[in-house]
Amino acid sequence: MFISTFLLGVLGGCMYPRESRPGNQVSYRESVNRLQLAVDQFQKDQGILPILNADESTPRFEKFRIDLDKLNKTGYIDEIPATAFEQGGSAYFLILDEETKPVVKVMELTTVQKVNDIQRAVDKYKSSHQGKLPVGQELYPGIYSIDLMAINSESLAWTSFYSGQTSDYLLDPRGQVYVDYALDIMQAVEKSGVTPKADTDLRSLLLEHSYFVPVKSLPYHWQNKQPVAVSQ
Structure with missing residues (x-):
């Protein structure tokens, strides 16, 4: 497959998805930052991560979904983000690098x-x-x-x-x-x-x-x- 310089020029904008670029209605920046703080504090307090059970065969980029309901009910977040599927949004929130330095990411549905x-x-x-x-x-x-x-x-x-x-x-x-x-x-x-x-x-x-x-x-x-x- 050949990728031309022209195509690279076309793609030369911001690497963030359109949904998270400034000026768009849906922004994930605030949601991700807020959930990262909640996940870090939950792990510090509880010694575990607030994740839903996943099968071993689940692909890496679909695997460790954050249990938003648990974070909400235990007071680590005051509400589930509107961008989340659980609130009618179009994304799941995941945790990557769960064994080293857990980081919150978004799975676009x-x-x-x-x-x-x-x-x-x-x-x-x-x-x-x-x-x-x-x-x-x-x-x-x-x-x-x-x-x-x-x-x-x-x-x-x-x-x-x-x-x-x-x-x-x-x-x-x-x-x-x-x-x-x-x-x-x-x-x-x-x-x-x-x-x-x-x-x-x-x-x-x-x-x-x-x-x-x-x-x-x-x-x-x-x-x-x-x-x-x-x-x-």
């Missing part, structure tokens, strides 16, 4: 819902086509774009919450659906001015520049001067 919808459509196509997958172009070794027309899902195009740019859905050899964060990662690399190490999972760069986690993603490694998705 619009992407989750779209990927789940595409996954159902892919599964249906696979079932009715003798196991064949609705693959498009091979974007990375063994990883393809999805033929949205074949699964009647053209209306579910995905827009990155980091850059505001439309990007591809990805399909691995097992038929598992993800979204492609390569352009967002490339932007982060350009901003950092540092050449990544070959064996580093480049999704960490997105976490450094945003409150949001790259949900429904594959790992990315630096190969031939660009981020390349790696099948798990």
